[in-house]
Amino acid sequence: MRVLGVHATARGLEDRLLPWSPDELFASAVETANHSAVVCAHIHTHYLRKIGNTAVLNCGSVGRPLDGDPRSSYAYLDLGQNGVEAIQFRRVWYDLKATADLCKSREFPWADEYVAALRAGANF
Numbered sequence: 001m002r003v004l005g006v007h008a009t010a011r012g013l014e015d016r017l018l019p020w021s022p023d024e025l026f027a028s029a030v031e032t033a034n035h036s037a038v039v040c041a042h043i044h045t046h047y048l049r050k051i052g053n054t055a056v057l058n059c060g061s062v063g064r065p066l067d068g069d070p071r072s073s074y075a076y077l078d079l080g081q082n083g084v085e086a087i088q089f090r091r092v093w094y095d096l097k098a099t100a101d102l103c104k105s106r107e108f109p110w111a112d113e114y115v116a117a118l119r120a121g122a123n124f
Contacts (some may be wrong), residue, residue: 001083004035008042017058019047026051036083039075046073046089055084063094070096070121 009015009029017029017040026049030038037055045067046060060073067073071091078086100115108114110124117124 001036001079001081002034003037003039003077003079003084004030005039006030007040009040010038013042016043017056018043019045019049019058023049023051026056030054030056036079037077037087039077046075048087048089053083055087057087060089063099064118065121066123068121070119 004010007013009017011029015029017026030040030051035054037057040056040058041061043058044061044065046058046065048055048057050056057075059075060067062072062074065071065073069091072094073089073091076088076090077084078088096115096118099118100111102108103111103114113124
């Protein structure tokens with residue numbers, strides 16, 4: 001059993017696999033023949049797809065989810081002898097006020113818009 005972790009896809013750091021992308025795009029973008037699970041990120045939105053015998057999932061985002069839920073998200077994989085036995089997506093709160101204060105104190109560009117997006121779980 002093998003698990004592959006990539007930033008975006010096995011093709012590159014800026015490649016995008018969206019939850020609604022066709023199966024053919026998933027199969028060409030990840031090494032499904034060689035892995036029980038492929039864990040992606042990059043788009044800041046978690047999802048799970050089954051492509052052949054491979055679980056393809058996006059773990060979400062610890063710092064800036066884009067799915068309308070401002071909590072950090074991550075994936076928990078329960079791995080057994082025969083592959084992935086269970087996958088759980090989890091959400092936890094983090095200190096949004098401390099993050100907002102840090103953005104403003106360090107004069108982060110568009111700090112107000114960025115903080116509003118963090119609080120909304122949205123892009124800015």
